[in-house]
Amino acid sequence: MTFDAAVVRKDFPIFETETRGKRLVYLDSANTSQKPRQVLDRITQFYETENANVHRAVYELSEKATAAYEGARAACARFIGAPAPRSVVFTRGTTESINLIRFTWARQNVREGDEILITEMEHHSNLIPWQLFVQETGSILRHLPIDDDGRLRTDLLEEYVTEKTKLVSLSLMSNVLGTINPVRTIADAAHAVGAKVLVDAAQAAPHLRFDVNDLDADFLAYSSHKMCGPTGAGVLWGREELLEEMPPFHGGGEMIREVWADRATWNEIPYKFEAGTPNLAQAVGMGAAVDYLEGLGMEAVREHELELTRYALERLESIGATIYGPRELHDRGGVVSFNVEGVHPHDMSTIVDQEGVCIRAGHHCAQPLMRRLGVPATARASFYIYNTPEDVDVLIEAVEKSKGWFA
Ligand SMILES: Cc1ncc(COP(=O)(O)O)c(C=O)c1O
Numbered sequence: 001m002t003f004d005a006a007v008v009r010k011d012f013p014i015f016e017t018e019t020r021g022k023r024l025v026y027l028d029s030a031n032t033s034q035k036p037r038q039v040l041d042r043i044t045q046f047y048e049t050e051n052a053n054v055h056r057a058v059y060e061l062s063e064k065a066t067a068a069y070e071g072a073r074a075a076c077a078r079f080i081g082a083p084a085p086r087s088v089v090f091t092r093g094t095t096e097s098i099n100l101i102r103f104t105w106a107r108q109n110v111r112e113g114d115e116i117l118i119t120e121m122e123h124h125s126n127l128i129p130w131q132l133f134v135q136e137t138g139s140i141l142r143h144l145p146i147d148d149d150g151r152l153r154t155d156l157l158e159e160y161v162t163e164k165t166k167l168v169s170l171s172l173m174s175n176v177l178g179t180i181n182p183v184r185t186i187a188d189a190a191h192a193v194g195a196k197v198l199v200d201a202a203q204a205a206p207h208l209r210f211d212v213n214d215l216d217a218d219f220l221a222y223s224s225h226k227m228c229g230p231t232g233a234g235v236l237w238g239r240e241e242l243l244e245e246m247p248p249f250h251g252g253g254e255m256i257r258e259v260w261a262d263r264a265t266w267n268e269i270p271y272k273f274e275a276g277t278p279n280l281a282q283a284v285g286m287g288a289a290v291d292y293l294e295g296l297g298m299e300a301v302r303e304h305e306l307e308l309t310r311y312a313l314e315r316l317e318s319i320g321a322t323i324y325g326p327r328e329l330h331d332r333g334g335v336v337s338f339n340v341e342g343v344h345p346h347d348m349s350t351i352v353d354q355e356g357v358c359i360r361a362g363h364h365c366a367q368p369l370m371r372r373l374g375v376p377a378t379a380r381a382s383f384y385i386y387n388t389p390e391d392v393d394v395l396i397e398a399v400e401k402s403k404g405w406f407a
Pocket of ligand 1: 126175202
């Protein structure tokens, strides 16, 4: 089946609605994506026919709920090439997954004077946890610089990845620049000094096919809500041997094996990290989102987004917009941050909203990156499977209109 965004769009009920009385042009999928009927129906089906708590009861309904939940885990594992479902921990999303590593693996393995390396382009969710961690432990946080094109300075790896480095935590794809980072190169450098690698795949998972083995990652995090799934679900994948050695994250029901008044032993992985009743329907919905994306084919998704990005870059350039991030199309995903002289991005997004266009304006949860780029904010259009060239045309017209307002 050839990919046709106009057909895909029909799977998404939200596009039957209008905004400001206009056709909805949703260009904020890097923030959160829209949800197809297949995912919404799966969640409803779960509540209507399978709802019970998982892992706790022997009656048939609970078995059905457990099968649905574990089926979703298997799908989430398959999606990233994880060797086994048991290496996939369900979390609330990327932010929680990164914090899980902060409170478990990092506490166990990173000491005063040790270094954690992130990059200048990280989302706050891969920055703040480490700022807090180094404040608590006396370890040191370093930031691999980017060049003026928005690429990581891999030429500086020798200087930044040293015997002191214990963890390198970086995004596979930037939510601001769209840059797709050479994670494997960085993982090789990290492993050469015995450091572990945590990959923030929040932006990559919805758009790119990748494999944790090819990346040679040790941990990898992604979120359901950016890839057609519901909010409140996400994944932390980890190498089994690392997960086995890590202490638990939250304490409570489900994560234990045997409990006495004053102590307890822990359940096997991944349940050791899933205290309490999980976000069951959300996890099941996330599994349905994986099935949906696999049905479209991640290669086709990528091809479609490359085409749209190529077109958007061309058109934005033609109206004199400043574009941030790599110019080489194949080094970037479908996230385009830009500025137009004389129009503040916040004003622009308010004006284009009048035309039915949803874009994000601001620092995109990456304030240090904004400082590096020398701007307080950017506008950002981000594309997904349901966007069409027509959406780009509407965006450009609306941006032109915003220029007119301030001329
Ligand atoms: C690169 C990146 N990392 C992490 C996150 C945080 O994801 P979540 O809010 O789903 O936890 C985001 C969200 O925008 C992101 O773009």
